[in-house]
Amino acid sequence: MSGTGVDAEALTAAAVQAELAALADPADAVHLQRFFKTGPGEYGEGDVFIGVRVPQTRKAVKAFVGMPLSEIDVLLDSPVHEHRLAGLVMLNGEMARASRKRGGDAARQREIVDLYLAAVRRGRVNNWDLVDASAEFVLGPWLFERPRDLLHEFAASDSLWERRVALLTTFAFIKQGDASTTLELCEQLLVDRRDLIQKAVGWMLREIGKRVDPAILTGFLDAHAAAMGRTALSYATEHLTPEQRIHYRAQR
Structure with a gap:
């Protein structure tokens, strides 16, 4: 069949x-x-x-x-x-x-x-x-061309899966060169220490650096690296230079 x-x-x-x-x-x-x-x-x-x-x-x-x-x-x-x-x-x-x-x-x-x-x-x-x-x-x-309030609602949900849906939806926006909602959600979920959210936050930030603009990634890290979890920070800095990785990971 x-x-x-x-x-x-x-x-x-x-x-x-x-x-x-x-x-x-x-x-x-x-x-x-x-x-x-x-x-x-x-x-x-x-x-x-x-x-x-x-x-x-x-x-x-x-x-x-x-x-x-x-x-x-x-x-x-x-x-x-x-x-x-x-x-x-x-x-x-x-x-x-x-x-x-x-x-x-x-x-x-x-x-x-x-x-x-x-x-x-x-x-x-x-x-x-x-x-x-x-x-x-x-x-x-x-x-992509509509209000994205739903994603902020999901990011605030008690459900691990709704929070991950919020983050992963923005991968479509990143691929179109739009990092705005991803950055908002990553900031919203900065203190979420669930492993699958940590990985998603770091992954989406890394993709911003790869696909949109490395300066947007480093700007976010300049502001938030000290508050990020170890896993999210490790994922986010994966494609940076060794010196940058050392710098940002030392902020924790």
């Missing part, structure tokens, strides 16, 4: 789940559950894996282009991690197609964004790979 396309009546969540079940590897499932920290008290506690690697998932869903959003939502609500990832990859594709239409299909984009936000808010985009594979591709195009 994969890569060949399916009849319209077969564009269902159940068909995607069957495709993924055929690819599942129990040994990989055990490894993935450890890798994504699904044990008691860990950030992915209770998540369920069937053992399908990301490239396999991406290849499998290519056969299901055009699946109704209601069926994608079924995937997003699944307890199985790979099902949710498949749904997000498909949602990315739908957003890209809606964005490519002449003038953009705002109504379709809005529908996709609403579906995504509902999944985020009900805790279904709930691991770093799910956030990183979706936020910039779904919310990024929608918010």
Whole structure:
């Protein structure tokens, strides 16, 4: 079925789940559950894996282009991690197609964004790979030329995943040369010591230095390095000169 396309009546969540079940590897499932920290008290506690690697998932869903959003939502609500990832990859594709239409299909984009936000808010985009594979591709195009208050709301959320969604959405803006919202969110989350937020803050700052302007990065570090966590500062300074890294890390 994969890569060949399916009849319209077969564009269902159940068909995607069957495709993924055929690819599942129990040994990989055990490894993935450890890798994504699904044990008691860990950030992915209770998540369920069937053992399908990301490239396999991406290849499998290519056969299901055009699946109704209601069926994608079924995937997003699944307890199985790979099902949710498949749904997000498909949602990315739908957003890209809606964005490519002449003038953009705002109504379709809005529908996709609403579906995504509902999944985020009900805790279904709930691991770093799910956030990183979706936020910039779904919310990024929608918010680039719109008010971004939502991202500040997410950055203030008690949910680790909503805070990471806020940061990772801005990767789309950085790639367009706009560092403004990323800087605001990094300042807002400066004292957040959760490891996955520390890494996201440092990563996005590093990307500003690489893709927008190194002076913007060093300006932020001049103002905030002393208050940054060790992990965020390490990520942010990764591509600076050895002398700059020593200078900024000494500020802590």
